[in-house]
Amino acid sequence: MRAHPAGPRHGDVFTPGAVPRMPAGVNALEPGIWPTSSHRASGGSLVVGGCDVRRLAADYSTPLFVIDEVDFRGRAADFRDSYARGPAPATVYYAAKAFLATTIARWVEQEGLGLDVATGGELAVALAADFPPDRIIMHGNNKSLEEIETALRSGVGTLVIDSVPEIDMVSAVALRLGVTARVLVRVTVGVEAHTHEFIATAHEDQKFGLSLATGEARDAVARVRSAPALHFAGLHSHIGSQIFDASGFEIATSRIADLAAKIASDGASIEELNLGGGMGIAYTSLDDPLGVPDMAAALERIVVKSCERAGVDIPRLSFEPGRAIVGPAGITLYQVGIVKPVELDNGLVRTYVSVDGGMSDNIRTALYDADYTVVLASRESSAPPQLCRVVGKHCESGDVVVRDAWLPSDLAPGDLLAVAATGAYCRSMASQYNYVPRPAVVSVREGATTTILRRETQADLLALDPGAPS
Ligand code: LLP
16 A cells, blocks of 8 residues: 555544654645546636636535536546457446436436436436436335336336345336336345455345345346246346455456356356446545556456356446546535634644535545545645644534545635545435535536536425425
8 A cells, every 4th residue: 555645544643742744745636536627727726627616616606516527428438448348348337326417317328328226216317317218227125116117117228136026026017017127136246345355255244136145146037037027137246335456356256157157057148247336436645446447357357267167158248337437527615614723632733624514415424434635725825734624514523524634724714625536425425414405516627617406505495394484
């Protein structure tokens, strides 16, 4: 692992009197973390997609999610092209759960990707954007009959079967509608991968999929094949998220190839193998994920090797990256409010920098102990760096956006901060905790802006309350 140039991280211990290592360029835009178009204007303010963040904040207010359209499209195209090489050209579905709006669905469609939806709500957004339904794959461990019916009526290309009862549910709805449902069977392979670590266990203690180890997955395939209104198309596996290398996929694929051999001996072939998403990104300079083409090549090799060893045909592959497409394309802009120095036991001072959002627009720090990179975005500063914690405005001490960050010591109310790589799982997991309306999302491209989602208002929130005057 590389040394972290941006100073101490969460969990670092400082001995009393010791001065933590100062970063070289506290306000520098570290490569690989910010949207590709990002740079500093002459006065030091951050420019993304040709738009100065001061103008964005003035026009749209803060907190604000900003998505670099060219960056998003570039990453989508990189996945499309990298995974199209090799002996088993793959379909790439963008995982909507990372962030979806009709504009995003249109970009995904235009870049030639499919769309992975996990609920009827995500499906509704995709259909509202006229996303071609045959390029949609639908997930969900607890799909309702209504969701299944909407999916089949609207012509969703593939449904992923997640449980035994669901086989009968999908089959019954398909029969009633007089259609054939193309389905994959989701297999729990007993591998869990996060970042650069993975564990392979014999049992699978989680809610998704059908167990490979117990034989449940093989039985489910037989049951699907005997259902008249279902077309068994293949297998699905998703091993985790924010994965940095291919080792977890290797064990998963090897186990799936063995299952495919058993299924072949039952008389069925696997036309498609979907290996899910989970490709990781850099949130800080400590993170070192495999690049898209390298991961694609490694996965191709793994599939070919596993299938050859198991003696099964190489299926058509599919993948479902979400974070790796939208995550690095997005940043969050906040305005600084109260700046409060707090003396620590070790004699150091940590400066609590309160911003105008927090855990309602980024729950990932509180929920996963996620780490982020933050810079002063509205101006340059030559003030010495100070150890800061960027916190939100919510009534909760766990309301932390960035746990440990070096920021210039002249930080003052009204300054803008930018947090990098917030395109994925921030707006999509946002809440209205404390009746804080959810931020707008704007896309930027060559100096122009487009509203992707408008800012929620107090009136939007009160409109849900029949007791409030309308
Ligand atoms: N496919 C399936 C079946 C999934 O369950 C997921 C993510 C994906 C694809 C997309 O994974 P990605 O490429 O975005 O890592 N809220 C968490 C991440 C949860 C992911 C759940 N499933 C976070 O903020 O890190």
